[in-house]
Amino acid sequence: MPPPSELTVHQGYWLRMVSNAVSQDFARKLAAEDVTVAEWVLMRSLYGEAPTTPSSLADRMGLTRGAITKLADRLMAKGLVGRKSHESDGRAHYLFLTEEGMTRVPKLADIADENDAAFFDVLDANDLATLDRLLRLLVERHSLRDVPVD
Numbered sequence: 001m002p003p004p005s006e007l008t009v010h011q012g013y014w015l016r017m018v019s020n021a022v023s024q025d026f027a028r029k030l031a032a033e034d035v036t037v038a039e040w041v042l043m044r045s046l047y048g049e050a051p052t053t054p055s056s057l058a059d060r061m062g063l064t065r066g067a068i069t070k071l072a073d074r075l076m077a078k079g080l081v082g083r084k085s086h087e088s089d090g091r092a093h094y095l096f097l098t099e100e101g102m103t104r105v106p107k108l109a110d111i112a113d114e115n116d117a118a119f120f121d122v123l124d125a126n127d128l129a130t131l132d133r134l135l136r137l138l139v140e141r142h143s144l145r146d147v148p149v150d
Helices: 011-031 037-046 054-061 065-077 099-120 125-141
Strands: 081-085 093-097
Touching (some): 037 081, 037 093, 037 099
């Protein structure tokens, strides 16, 4: 029987190494702002949108409605998201960014941009474009839809 393949011969190994480094650094930077990556994704999803139902957000983000509710509850406790009842159906409700949430999203987006730049600026424009094209191709070919939140 041949020996098992080495970890480093797998593309997934290298993708995970890069993904972990980028994601963990971003998570640390967001933690300094008292926001998790999942909270940031929900906030960014609400930014510039009309008040949105939790089920609509769940569909868009690839999360359960329960997960959206938990995230929204944490963000409401921080004063970043609000909830309002549907006018004709008291059981239904909508989520929206508060003024503070609207103010914070561009600042958090700057952190995301800076995090990307700090990691990927070692690539020249052609390599970066190739990496982007290949990652998008893999997402498309594998029909990946869920928004990465962790």
